[in-house]
Amino acid sequence: MxxxxxxxxxxxxxxxxxxxxxxxxxxxxxxxxxxxxxxxxxxxxxxxxxxxxxxxxxxxxxxxxxxxxxxxxxxxxxxxxxxxxxxxxxxxxxxxxxxxxxxxxxxxxxxxxxxxxxxxxxxxxxxxxxxxxxxxxxxxxxxxxxxxxxxxxxxxxxxxxxxxxxxxxDPEEANRKRKALYRERDHIAAQGNIWLKERDEAREENRKLKRELRLLGPVIPRVARQGSEETLSI
Known part of the structure; x- marks a missing residue:
């Protein structure tokens, strides 16, 4: 106390x-x-x-x-x-x-x-x-x-x-404010869930691209002659 x-x-x-x-x-x-x-x-x-x-x-x-x-x-x-x-x-x-x-x-x-x-x-x-x-x-x-x-x-x-x-x-006024706060909370939670879903989808797409790149193997650049000029091609 x-x-x-x-x-x-x-x-x-x-x-x-x-x-x-x-x-x-x-x-x-x-x-x-x-x-x-x-x-x-x-x-x-x-x-x-x-x-x-x-x-x-x-x-x-x-x-x-x-x-x-x-x-x-x-x-x-x-x-x-x-x-x-x-x-x-x-x-x-x-x-x-x-x-x-x-x-x-x-x-x-x-x-x-x-x-x-x-x-x-x-x-x-x-x-x-x-x-x-x-x-x-x-x-x-x-x-x-x-x-x-x-x-x-x-x-x-x-x-x-x-x-x-x-x-x-007025208890009803307090009740309305409470309900409005709950609605705002639910809206924020729903928006957060959307962002989390988008993040998870982006991570999955990133993992997919990495797997595809591994399947392609190493990429070795080579030099090709065209006329008198040298160009680098892949």
Whole structure:
């Protein structure tokens, strides 16, 4: 990260939230959840849950969501379980708490929640949840994915994504630009294939001419006399 954390006293909520968004987009190969998109502190309705960070990842079929709740104090963590959306269910196919190292212990977690510790250098250390098994055996990791999975509040997640798209701009305009770029890409690829074909044909013609010349054998020039003048003929 661009900032360094100085331990439990120096880790601010904003710092950890920014780190959570970055972690959500971390690929599987780096022990991350591999989300395609991730955002911080977006509303999921006119009232109700506002996750500190949430990411979405495409899967086949469907998609999953990952919520990270940031806690920098014990009081905040203990109060979290009393929130209405925690009791009712809430957002996130997978859910994690992120906190300064040692602030929350694994045995204090609600059922099926993961835990991410952040040390003084800003490094994320998964302590519970599927991420804690990401560098182990694949079958163990997939078992943990099943064990920690929640039924997310899809209505609120949809509301959040629609509101985000509306605030960013016109999705159809972006879609048209994307299609135009794809058409241009395909045109360039087709032109490139034509050039490659012409190159291969020229190389084949060159090889053919070389074979014909080898069949003719060496050409020895000879001198012929015509009258009093000497001419060189082949």
């Amino acid at each position: 661009a900032f360094e954390l100085t331990g439990q006293a120096g880790a601010t909520h904003d710092e950890l939230t920014a780190l959570a968004v970055k972690w959500l987009k971390r690929p599987f190969s780096a022990r991350g959840p591999g989300c395609n998109i991730a955002m911080a502190e977006l509303r999921s309705g006119y009232v109700g849950e506002i996750p500190d960070a949430i990411g979405f990842r495409l899967e086949h079929p469907g998609s999953v969501s990952v919520v990270v709740e940031v806690k920098v104090s014990r009081a905040d963590f203990l109060a979290d379980r009393k929130k209405p959306h925690r009791i009712a269910g809430g957002m996130g196919s997978y859910r994690y708490f992120m906190c300064p190292e040692g602030l929350i212990q694994v045995d204090e977690l609600p059922p099926c929640w993961g835990l991410l510790w952040v040390n003084g250098r800003g490094h994320v250390k998964p302590k519970a949840g599927p991420a804690a098994y990401a560098d182990g055996r694949y079958d163990t990791y997939t078992e943990q994915l099943d064990a920690f999975r929640h039924e997310p509040d899809l209505v609120r997640e949809q509301w959040l994504l629609i509101k985000l798209l509306a605030n960013i701009g």
